[in-house]
Amino acid sequence: MSAQRRGAAIEIAGLRREYVGAQGSVVALDNVDLSVAPGEFLCIVGPSGCGKSTLLRILAGLDRQTSGTIGIDAAGWAVENAMVFQESGLFPWMNVETNVRFGLDTRGVPAAEAAERVEAALKLVGLTKFRRHYPHQLSGGMRQRSAIARAFVTEPAMLLMDEPFAALDAQNRVILQAELVRLWEQTGKTVIYVTHSIEEALLMGDRTVVMTAQPGRIKRVIDVPFPHPRDLIALSASAEFGALKLDIWRVLEEEVMRARAEIEG
Amino acid sequence: MSGRSTKTQERLLYLISPIGLLALWQVLLMLGLGDRRFIPAPSDIAVRYWQMVVSGELALHVSVTLYRVLFGFVLGVVPGIAAGLLMAMFRPVRIFFDPLIATLFPIPKIALMPLLLLAFGFGDASKIALVVIAVFFPVVVNTYVGASNIEKIYWDVAKNYGASQTMVFRRIVFFGALPMIFAGLRIALAVSFIVLVAAEFVATKAGIGYLIWNSWELLQVDVMFVGIVTIGILGLIVTAILQEIERKVIPWKAE
Numbered sequence: 001m002s003a004q005r006r007g008a009a010i011e012i013a014g015l016r017r018e019y020v021g022a023q024g025s026v027v028a029l030d031n032v033d034l035s036v037a038p039g040e041f042l043c044i045v046g047p048s049g050c051g052k053s054t055l056l057r058i059l060a061g062l063d064r065q066t067s068g069t070i071g072i073d074a075a076g077w078a079v080e081n082a083m084v085f086q087e088s089g090l091f092p093w094m095n096v097e098t099n100v101r102f103g104l105d106t107r108g109v110p111a112a113e114a115a116e117r118v119e120a121a122l123k124l125v126g127l128t129k130f131r132r133h134y135p136h137q138l139s140g141g142m143r144q145r146s147a148i149a150r151a152f153v154t155e156p157a158m159l160l161m162d163e164p165f166a167a168l169d170a171q172n173r174v175i176l177q178a179e180l181v182r183l184w185e186q187t188g189k190t191v192i193y194v195t196h197s198i199e200e201a202l203l204m205g206d207r208t209v210v211m212t213a214q215p216g217r218i219k220r221v222i223d224v225p226f227p228h229p230r231d232l233i234a235l236s237a238s239a240e241f242g243a244l245k246l247d248i249w250r251v252l253e254e255e256v257m258r259a260r261a262e263i264e265g
Numbered sequence: 266m267s268g269r270s271t272k273t274q275e276r277l278l279y280l281i282s283p284i285g286l287l288a289l290w291q292v293l294l295m296l297g298l299g300d301r302r303f304i305p306a307p308s309d310i311a312v313r314y315w316q317m318v319v320s321g322e323l324a325l326h327v328s329v330t331l332y333r334v335l336f337g338f339v340l341g342v343v344p345g346i347a348a349g350l351l352m353a354m355f356r357p358v359r360i361f362f363d364p365l366i367a368t369l370f371p372i373p374k375i376a377l378m379p380l381l382l383l384a385f386g387f388g389d390a391s392k393i394a395l396v397v398i399a400v401f402f403p404v405v406v407n408t409y410v411g412a413s414n415i416e417k418i419y420w421d422v423a424k425n426y427g428a429s430q431t432m433v434f435r436r437i438v439f440f441g442a443l444p445m446i447f448a449g450l451r452i453a454l455a456v457s458f459i460v461l462v463a464a465e466f467v468a469t470k471a472g473i474g475y476l477i478w479n480s481w482e483l484l485q486v487d488v489m490f491v492g493i494v495t496i497g498i499l500g501l502i503v504t505a506i507l508q509e510i511e512r513k514v515i516p517w518k519a520e
Contacts, residue, residue, distance in 0.1 A: 060425050082426065089422045092517045093440035103426040105436075134517040154426070 006039035007190030008074040008081070008157035010059070015068035017054050027215035028054045032068070034209065034218065039188045041181075043201035043208045045248075047256050051216025052194045053162055056083070059192060060160050077157035079107070084161045088147040090135040096146045097122070097131040103154035121153035124183065141172035145179075152183065158190040166196070177204055178232045185229050198248050202241065203232050210251055213259040220251055305487040313487040314494070327495060329471040333389055334457050334503075337396025342453060345401045346446055349408025350438055354430075359409075366405065374399040374456075375463045382468055392464050392472075399460040400453040407452070411445025412438050444518055447511045454507060458500055473499075 015032040018025050028051040036042050044052045057063040058070065060083045074080045082103060090099045100121055104114040122128045125145040135143055144164055151159055165173045181204050184191055195201055201208040202224055210220045224244070226235055235241055287307045293299065294306040301309060317323040352359040378395060385391035419441060423433050465474025473492050480488035511518075 062421050062424060079427075083422075085418055085422065087418065089418045091419060091422070091437065091440070093443070093515075094436075102422075102428075102436075106423075106426050106428040106432055136517060150426075 005076060006188045007159075008036075008072050008077065009038045010034070010036040010073075010158070010190065010192075011069075011071040012036075013069050013071075015055070015058070015070065016066045017051065017058065017063070018066045029058075029065070030215035030217050032216070032218055034221075036190060036192065038073075039190055040207065041184055041191045041193065041205045043193045043195060043205035044211060045195055045198055045201045045208055045252065046211030046216065046219075047213045047252070047259055048196065049216075049259070050211040050213040050255075052211055054216065056160050056162050056192060056194050059158075072158070074157035077155065079103070079154045079156045081158045081160055082151035082154045082156035084144070084147050084151050084159065084164045086163045086166060088135070088143040088164075090143055090146055090150070092135050095132050095134050096127055096138070099135070099146055100150045100153055102150060107154070117153050121149040124152065125149045125179070139172075140168050141176060144168065144176060148176075148180065148183070152187070156189065158192060159184075161191065161193045163195055164193075165200070173200075174232065180204065181228075181230060181232060198245055198252060199236070202226075202244055202248070203230075203236055208248070210248065210255075212255050214262070219255065220248075222248060303486055305490060310487050310490045310494070314491050317488070317491055323491065323495065326471060326473050326476045326492075327499065330461060330465065330473045331499065333392045333472065334396060334461055336389075337393040337461070338400055338453065338457050340393065341397035341400030341457075342404050342450060345404030345449070345453075346408050348401075349405045349446075350412050350434065350442065352405070352409045353412030353415075353442070354434060354438060362405070366402065370402045370406070374460050378464050378467070387468050392461060392469065395464050396457045396461055399456050403452040403456060404446070404449040407445050407449025408442055411442035411449075414445075415441035443515055447507070447515065450507060451504065454503055455500065458496060462496060 012032055012034040015029055016027070017029040018027050032055065044055065046052050054063060058065050059072075060081055062083075072080060090096075091102070094102070097118060101114055101118045104117060109117070119128075122131055125148055127142060127145055127149065130138065130142060133142075135146070138146065147164065165176050168176065177200065191205075193201070193205060198208075202222075205224055206228075208222045208224060209218055210222065211217065212219045222244075226241070291306050291308060294301055294304065305313075314323075348358075348362060352362050374395060377398060378391070381391040381394050385394050415438065419437055420433075423437050428437070461472070462474035462477070465472035466478040469475050473495055477489050477492035480486070480492065
């Protein structure tokens with residue numbers, strides 16, 4: 001399971017998303033330019049309402065930009081993207097196995113091949129024993145593992161993740177972060193990971209995009225200097241990591257304060 | 266330990282009101298308060314019940330009523346579910362059905378009986394048709410509400426994972442609506458007994474409704490009670506069966 005192929009390349013230019021409602025319009029994203037290299041792990045951080053989820057939803061095909069262009073080069077991949085949602089989005093009426101197989105069923109993958117791939121995906125996330133369980137019978141961590149398996153099994157060129165571990169407790173979050181990074185190191189997919197935690201972004205990603213709130217613009221792009229494969233626990237305790245985190249926190253703090261000042265008038 | 270004894274206490278309490286009421290009823294009549302020809306004692310009703318079970322008379326009426334209820338129930342529920350799901354999925358279908366439901370739902374269905382007698386005659390068909398109509402509305406409304414309240418995230422997942430329209434229908438909308446569909450089925454079941462027994466008061470020679478009405482005309486009050494109690498028992502049994510099916514069909518519903 002080495003990284004034979006690298007994931008999708010993404011070119012975003014002049015992206016703007018404006019929501020027009022009864023109370024006037026809200027600019028969720030403005031003037032976003034970004035290129036993502038094949039196989040890159042890119043994290044997007046920003047305060048609530050900075051449009052980071054909107055960007056992800058546009059990439060996932062669940063929303064449309066008002067203007068600007070997105071080019072995705074996913075040549076050689078059968079599936080362009082798969083999204084892992086914040087609250088897992090597992091169907092409560094399907095057991096783990098059926099949930100994981102969903103993206104294969106929708107694409108008409110033959111039963112025998114689907115069974116094999118589901119088997120491998122369940123093994124990858126350590127849920128083989130829980131295949132017949134329903135989501136309500138699983139812990140939060142297991143639910144997110146199932147959701148990750150459901151995304152991975154479709155062999156997407158890019159993985160879109162919307163704060164997937166936000167609802168987990170601290171221990172589970174660390175474990176799942178490490179597992180995700182390991183899966184990514186093995187498969188070479190492009191990952192776009194949205195989070196509100198700087199620490200999480202710096203721990204996992206190659207680069208971190210910091211966004212501003214309303215309108216959502218890119219404030220800064222930070223190259224994360226730590227090499228892969230990473231030991232997340234050791235990394236999080238290192239001095240370099242602490243210094244980088246502080247640096248970025250300063251950038252974000254400014255943003256949060258500005259957003260708050262605007263809201264309070 | 267104390268949990269167990271309170272549970273036993275609760276069970277006793279649960280039984281005290283019906284049994285106590287029956288006992289009081291029996292004692293008052295045995296003391297001569299009331300005319301047992303017009304107000305039979307529980308023991309009189311029980312004796313009559315047993316006679317009617319043994320003679321097979323009760324079984325005849327029960328089978329006729331059950332046949333009409335179940336036939337009408339199935340024939341009304343299936344299109345009700347289908348229409349509800351289609352309304353949730355397709356706006357034009359919703360716009361088409363909405364005013365129809367709003368006008369027809371509040372009409373007491375028993376008021377349609379004369380029309381149905383004209384259309385289907387005095388046989389079983391007119392009673393079944395009445396049950397079909399009465400059952401359709403609660404099911405269609407519940408199904409529609411259930412399907413349109415499916416959380417947005419499931420639609421997003423379906424779209425993101427490339428599900429076709431039929432796939433969304435079969436694997437998401439239907440199952441997502443299922444708990445509400447079953448709530449609708451329970452209402453529909455009760456409604457079907459209510460309208461059918463009323464319909465059987467006229468224009469038929471068999472069924473529990475006929476039994477009750479006929480015993481009124483003959484002033485056999487004990488037989489009237491036999492009919493009423495039987496409806497209650499049938500309702501209890503059929504609802505229990507439906508709940509058992511629900512448990513089997515909706516394993517994800519947390520207890």
